[in-house]
Amino acid sequence: MQQSAQFSTRQKILGAAEALFAERGFAGASLRQVTAAAKVNLAAVNYHFGSKDNLIEEVFRRRLDELSRRRLERLAKLEAAGNASLETVLDAFITPALELSLDRKGGSVFMRVLARAFAEHNSNLRTFLSDNYGYVLKDFAAAFARLLPQLDKQELYWRLDIAVGALTYAMADFGMIQRRSGESEREHREQMAKHLIHFTAAGLRA
Amino acid sequence: MQQSAQFSTRQKILGAAEALFAERGFAGASLRQVTAAAKVNLAAVNYHFGSKDNLIEEVFRRRLDELSRRRLERLAKLEAAGNASLETVLDAFITPALELSLDRKGGSVFMRVLARAFAEHNSNLRTFLSDNYGYVLKDFAAAFARLLPQLDKQELYWRLDIAVGALTYAMADFGMIQRRSGESEREHREQMAKHLIHFTAAGLRA
DNA sequence: CTAGACTTCAAACGATTGTTTGAAAATTCT
DNA sequence: AGAATTTTCAAACAATCGTTTGAAGTCTAG
Numbered sequence: 175m176q177q178s179a180q181f182s183t184r185q186k187i188l189g190a191a192e193a194l195f196a197e198r199g200f201a202g203a204s205l206r207q208v209t210a211a212a213k214v215n216l217a218a219v220n221y222h223f224g225s226k227d228n229l230i231e232e233v234f235r236r237r238l239d240e241l242s243r244r245r246l247e248r249l250a251k252l253e254a255a256g257n258a259s260l261e262t263v264l265d266a267f268i269t270p271a272l273e274l275s276l277d278r279k280g281g282s283v284f285m286r287v288l289a290r291a292f293a294e295h296n297s298n299l300r301t302f303l304s305d306n307y308g309y310v311l312k313d314f315a316a317a318f319a320r321l322l323p324q325l326d327k328q329e330l331y332w333r334l335d336i337a338v339g340a341l342t343y344a345m346a347d348f349g350m351i352q353r354r355s356g357e358s359e360r361e362h363r364e365q366m367a368k369h370l371i372h373f374t375a376a377g378l379r380a
Numbered sequence: 381m382q383q384s385a386q387f388s389t390r391q392k393i394l395g396a397a398e399a400l401f402a403e404r405g406f407a408g409a410s411l412r413q414v415t416a417a418a419k420v421n422l423a424a425v426n427y428h429f430g431s432k433d434n435l436i437e438e439v440f441r442r443r444l445d446e447l448s449r450r451r452l453e454r455l456a457k458l459e460a461a462g463n464a465s466l467e468t469v470l471d472a473f474i475t476p477a478l479e480l481s482l483d484r485k486g487g488s489v490f491m492r493v494l495a496r497a498f499a500e501h502n503s504n505l506r507t508f509l510s511d512n513y514g515y516v517l518k519d520f521a522a523a524f525a526r527l528l529p530q531l532d533k534q535e536l537y538w539r540l541d542i543a544v545g546a547l548t549y550a551m552a553d554f555g556m557i558q559r560r561s562g563e564s565e566r567e568h569r570e571q572m573a574k575h576l577i578h579f580t581a582a583g584l585r586a
Numbered sequence: 587c588t589a590g591a592c593t594t595c596a597a598a599c600g601a602t603t604g605t606t607t608g609a610a611a612a613t614t615c616t
Numbered sequence: 617a618g619a620a621t622t623t624t625c626a627a628a629c630a631a632t633c634g635t636t637t638g639a640a641g642t643c644t645a646g
Contacts, residue, residue: 183623197502201408205604215625220605222623290499292554295492296403332575335557339549340542340583348498348548349541369538373583377546380582389593411634421595426635428593 184222186212189280192233196283199290200230200299231302234291237274237284238303242310244270249317260375263317268367271345276360289346311338322378337374344370390428392418395486398439402489405496406436406505437508440497443480443490444509448516450476455523466581469523474573477551482566495552517544528584543580550576 181189190212194203205226209216223229248266252258274281291299315334322330343349344366353362387395396418400409411432415422429435454472458464480487497505521540528536549555550572559568 199405199407199499201405204602206602215623216604217606217625218623226604286499286501292549293405293492293496293499293552295554329575331557332571333579335555336546336550336576336579339555340546342554343498343545343549344542346499348501349545351537351541365538369535370542372586373539373542376586377579377583380578410632412632421593422634423595423636424593432634 183212183214183218186214187219187222187229188233188236191229192280192287193283195230195233195290196286200294205229227298230299233284233287234303235306237281238288238307241270241274242307244273245310246313249313253317258317258321260318260321260378261371263314263321264371264374265367267314268341268345268370272363272367275345275363282359285345286347289342289348292342318378333378337378340374340377341370389418389420389424392420393425393428393435394439394442397435398486398493399489401436401439401496402492406500411435433504436505439490439493440509441512443487444494444513447476447480448513450479451516452519455519459523464523464527466524466527466584467577469520469527470577470580471573473520474547474551474576478569478573481551481569488565491551492553495548495554498548524584539584543584546580546583547576 187208191203191208194208194211197203198207205219206216208229209219219226219229223232245267248270249263252262252266271285275285276282291303294300315330318334319325319330322333325333351366353359357365393414397409397414400414400417403409404413411425412422414435415425425432425435429438451473454476455469458468458472477491481491482488497509500506521536524540525531525536528539531539557572559565563571
C-alpha cells in the first residue's frame with residue numbers, strides 16, 4: 175500500500191529532503207527529520223550522499239539538469255524558427271518550470287527550494303548553482319539583448335536583474351495569492367505564468 | 381576605541397543578530413554566534429528577549445515600525461496633494477526602504493532579513509509580519525486599485541503580487557548586479573530604485 | 587552610605603546536530 | 617549453491633543547540 179516502496183532509498187531521501195528544505199530551509203531541516211519522513215535509516219544519507227552539503231547539491235542537480243536542458247531547447251527552437259520575442263523567450267524560461275511544478279513526483283516544491291538558494295547570499299550553494307547552471311541565464315540574457323537593442327548594457331542588466339527577481343519570487347509561490355476554490359492547480363499555475371509573462375515583458379520594454 | 385561601547389547590550393545583540401540572520405538565516409545563525417559577534421554574554425539574549433523567537437521578532441519590530449510609518453506618511457501626503465500616480469506611489473514605498481538601507485547604523489542588511497522572512501512560508505514569522513504590518517500593504521494596494529480602475533480585482537491582485545516579488549527581491553540585493561567601482565553605495569541604491577520604479581510601473585499598467 | 591533593583595557572568599542543563607562505526611541483512615555474481 | 621559485494625541498521629561519537637541557574641557585579645534611590 176505504501177507508495178514509497180517503489181522508490182529507491184536514494185530517491186526517497188531526495189524527495190523528503192526537497193520537501194523539508196522547502197518548508198524549513200537547509201539549516202532548519204535536520205537529517206533525522208529527512209530520514210524519518212523518507213522512512214529510511216539515518217545513516218543512509220551519509221552512505222548514499224556523503225554529507226548533508228552533498229545531499230543539498232544533489233537535490234538541485236536532480237531537477238536542474240533537465241530543467242536547464244528543456245529551457246535551452248525551447249529557446250533554441252524559437253531562434254531557429256525566427257519566433258523569438260520577449261513573450262516567447264519568457265515563455266521558454268517559464269513553461270518548463272511550470273511543467274516541473276505540475277509533475278506528480280513532487281516537483282511542486284522544488285521551485286521554492288530554488289528560491290531559498292537565492293537567499294543564501296554568500297554560501298557555497300550560490301557558487302555551486304552559478305558554476306553549474308549560470309550558462310542558462312547567460313544564454314537567455316543574450317537572447318534578451320538581441321530583442322532589446324535600444325538598451326545599453328547597464329540598462330539591460332538592471333532590467334534583467336529585476337525580471338529574474340519577479341520570476342523567482344512568483345514561481346516559488348511566495349506571494350499572497352491563493353488558488354481559488356474550484357480552480358485546479360494546473361489552471362492556477364497557468365494563470366500565474368500568463369500574468370508573469372505579460373508583466374515582465376512590459377517591464378523589460380518599458 | 382571600540383565603536384560598540386556606545387550601544388546598549390540590547391542594541392548590540394539586535395545589530396549582530398540582524399547581520400547574522402541576513403547572512404545565515406534564522407536557523408543558521410546560533411545565539412552563540414550572535415552573542416560572540418555582539419561581544420556580550422550568551423545569557424544576555426534570554427535575559428533581554430526571553431527566547432530566540434522573540435529576538436527574531438524584535439529584529440523586525442525595531443526597523444518595521446518606523447519604516448511602515450514613513451511609507452504611509454509619504455503615501456498620505458501624495459493623496460492629500462493629489463499627486464498620486466503609479467510612479468509616485470511606488471516611490472513612496474521604495475524610498476523609505478532605500479533610506480533605511482543607507483542608514484549608517486546597519487540598516488543596510490535589514491532588507492535582506494526581510495526577504496528571508498518571505499521564504500519562511502508557513503512559520504510563525506510570516507503570521508507575525510502579516511498581523512502586525514499587513515495593513516501597510518493593504519493601504520498601498522488600495523492606492524493602486526484607485527490608480528488602475530480598468531483592472532478587475534483578480535487581475536490587480538496578480539500584478540501586485542508580482543510587483544511585491546520584484547521589489548522584495550531587488551531591495552534585498554539578491555540579484556547579480558554589483559556596485560560599480562567608483563560608484564557610491566548611495567548612487568547604486570538610487571539607480572536601483574529608479575529602475576525598479578520604472579519597471580514595476582510598466583508591468584502594473586501593461 | 588546602604589538597601590534594593592537591575593544587569594552580567596561562567597557554568598551547566600538536557601536535547602539535538604552531522605557523522606562514524608561495525609555488525610546484520612539483502613542482493614548480486616560466479 | 618556459496619562467495620563477494622552492496623545496502624541497511626542500531627548504537628554511539630563529539631560538537632553544538634537554546635535555555636536555565638545562582639552568584640557576582642553594577643547601578644540607582646532613599
